[in-house]
Amino acid sequence: MVSRRRFINLGGQSLVALASSGLLVPKTASLSYAQNSAEKSQAPSTNVDVIIVGAGLSGLIAARTLRKAGKAVTVLEARTRVGGRMASTKTIEGGVIDFGGQWVGPTQTRFLALLDEFQIKRFDSHYEGKSVFIWNGKRTIANLAKDYDKSFLFFDPSQLPLLPSDLLAAKELNQKLMKIVAQVNREKPWLTPNAKALDSQTIQTWINQNSRSEIARFTIAWLTRQGGEGGFEPSEASLLHLAWKQAVSPQNEFPETWLIDGGAGQVAVRLAQELNDAIQLNAPVRWIEYGDKAVKVITKAGITYNAKSVIVAIPPPLRMGIEFSPPLPAQMSGLIQRGPMGSIIKAHAVYPNAFWRSQGLSGMAIGNLPLLEFTADSSPPSGKPGILTTFVSSNQAVSLGLLNADDRRQAIMRDFVKYWGPQAANPTNFYEANWPSEQWTRGAYTNFLTPGTWTSFGPAWREPVGPIFWAGTEVATRWPGYFDGAIRAGESAAQSALAL
Numbered sequence: 436m437v438s439r440r441r442f443i444n445l446g447g448q449s450l451v452a453l454a455s456s457g458l459l460v461p462k463t464a465s466l467s468y469a470q471n472s473a474e475k476s477q478a479p480s481t482n483v484d485v486i487i488v489g490a491g492l493s494g495l496i497a498a499r500t501l502r503k504a505g506k507a508v509t510v511l512e513a514r515t516r517v518g519g520r521m522a523s524t525k526t527i528e529g530g531v532i533d534f535g536g537q538w539v540g541p542t543q544t545r546f547l548a549l550l551d552e553f554q555i556k557r558f559d560s561h562y563e564g565k566s567v568f569i570w571n572g573k574r575t576i577a578n579l580a581k582d583y584d585k586s587f588l589f590f591d592p593s594q595l596p597l598l599p600s601d602l603l604a605a606k607e608l609n610q611k612l613m614k615i616v617a618q619v620n621r622e623k624p625w626l627t628p629n630a631k632a633l634d635s636q637t638i639q640t641w642i643n644q645n646s647r648s649e650i651a652r653f654t655i656a657w658l659t660r661q662g663g664e665g666g667f668e669p670s671e672a673s674l675l676h677l678a679w680k681q682a683v684s685p686q687n688e689f690p691e692t693w694l695i696d697g698g699a700g701q702v703a704v705r706l707a708q709e710l711n712d713a714i715q716l717n718a719p720v721r722w723i724e725y726g727d728k729a730v731k732v733i734t735k736a737g738i739t740y741n742a743k744s745v746i747v748a749i750p751p752p753l754r755m756g757i758e759f760s761p762p763l764p765a766q767m768s769g770l771i772q773r774g775p776m777g778s779i780i781k782a783h784a785v786y787p788n789a790f791w792r793s794q795g796l797s798g799m800a801i802g803n804l805p806l807l808e809f810t811a812d813s814s815p816p817s818g819k820p821g822i823l824t825t826f827v828s829s830n831q832a833v834s835l836g837l838l839n840a841d842d843r844r845q846a847i848m849r850d851f852v853k854y855w856g857p858q859a860a861n862p863t864n865f866y867e868a869n870w871p872s873e874q875w876t877r878g879a880y881t882n883f884l885t886p887g888t889w890t891s892f893g894p895a896w897r898e899p900v901g902p903i904f905w906a907g908t909e910v911a912t913r914w915p916g917y918f919d920g921a922i923r924a925g926e927s928a929a930q931s932a933l934a935l
């Protein structure tokens with residue numbers, strides 16, 4: 436039986452639940468991290484060189500970079516924990532799960548370097564054996580392709596019971612998209628050839644115009660909903676946005692190659708341990724007043740912090756929850772209003788062992804079931820415990836989020852069973868992270884831009900506003916939406932603050 440206690444809300448009120456489930460908070464300071472500022476032995480300074488808003492990976496990296504350069508920093512974090520979208524918990528079965536990001540790939544060099552520096556090991560994500568593909572109720576067991584570019588959604592197309600005309604249509608549609616991707620201006624997407632035309636249509640409009648095959652259309656929709664793009668429907672976002680994301684965060688560079696031994700969440704914990712005296716938890720920033728070379732930052736509790744500059748390292752739509760004085764320039768204001776977060780509910784079912792492995796199966800599945808379009812094996816190399824992971828995305832995540840926790844679990848488990856059989860029906864534990872309901876994230880994996888936004892508002896994307904610099908994975912020019920992008924954006928913002 437699955438205990439209800441395992442439905443873990445990651446918001447501020449849920450600290451007790453997180454602590455009791457073993458969320459990886461800093462070992463040395465786990466209790467002080469839960470206390471308010473008055474109880475901390477050393478409250479962060481209110482007069483520093485740079486204030487950082489947000490103690491996710493990006494903000495922590497920015498703070499660390501500045502500290503190493505000799506600057507005094509204070510990090511203000513809204514939640515009662517660090518890490519933002521990087522958070523792990525230990526399972527009672529002896530495993531670790533990540534509520535947010537979990538994978539890393541070979542070209543994510545900044546994140547790999549950080550893991551190496553902290554001597555955190557990684558292991559191959561399990562893709563051995565055959566995988567499951569379900570299309571319109573028909574379940575097929577097939578090998579994954581060796582070459583992603585020749586695959587049908589990772590699968591060896593020759594093993595799928597699809598019409599040759601459908602396979603050809605899917606191949607052609609993906610090749611058309613890749614032609615657009617190859618033309619994208621990665622640093623300034625609004626300067627891409629034909630940018631206005633690409634940006635004025637939704638991905639869905641383009642799909643409909645370019646293919647009549649239902650399954651070919653599904654491959655692109657899958658990319659927007661499930662691939663590392665951001666939990667949105669093809670009808671919601673600009674074609675230019677998808678092309679840009681595929682140019683700078685390409686699926687064919689295998690961002691899901693390795694899992695992190697002990698969970699990704701420990702990385703934020705390690706960074707926070709270094710910065711402990713500079714971090715103020717439970718300190719949502721509400722007000723930023725700025726001149727040419729001075730900022731005043733005020734938190735919800737009314738505490739004022741002064742600095743020469745500020746780095747805002749939060750998901751872009753959340754900037755709307757901060758009052759800026761003077762107001763942000765119109766182009767920046769327009770940009771953040773037109774770039775909502777995607778919607779993802781991530782869930783894990785935990786079993787005593789990865790039973791699918793002994794059946795020669797990988798744990799990876801793709802299909803068009805009512806709820807789940809993807810599952811993956813997140814178990815440790817030993818397969819004990821066995822952990823199946825899934826992401827409920829976009830419209831489905833919104834609908835699922837309206838149900839109560841038990842009904843959500845049942846709906847997810849029904850689809851797990853369709854992919855992996857009756858043995859999947861009885862996990863020892865079930866975890867979910869409902870990111871759209873998280874006050875301090877409001878969605879996942881990242882944000883996306885609506886049609887017309889890149890070309891009208893794009894130039895504001897990374898542009899500092901006086902002494903305000905922007906960090907957070909969304910402002911990275913490489914691997915935005917991923918851990919690697921969060922690091923790059925944090926480092927880049929820190930360099931800009933140093934140059935002020």
Ligand SMILES: Cc1cc2nc3c(=O)[nH]c(=O)nc-3n(C[C@H](O)[C@H](O)[C@H](O)COP(=O)(O)OP(=O)(O)OC[C@H]3O[C@@H](n4cnc5c(N)ncnc54)[C@H](O)[C@@H]3O)c2cc1C
Nearest residue numbers: 489491492493513519520536537538720879907908916918
């Ligand atoms: C379900 C899911 C799966 C993912 N899978 C992967 C993966 O496998 N691999 C990968 O590389 N990436 C993955 N990602 C993305 C990755 O987790 C993020 O890109 C990265 O963690 C973002 O870091 P960040 O610091 O930019 O933002 P965040 O982690 O969102 O940090 C922002 C911080 O700012 C705080 N904050 C917000 N508003 C305020 C305010 N007003 N005042 C003070 N603080 C504030 C928040 O509490 C938060 O701690 C995934 C994300 C999710 C959610």
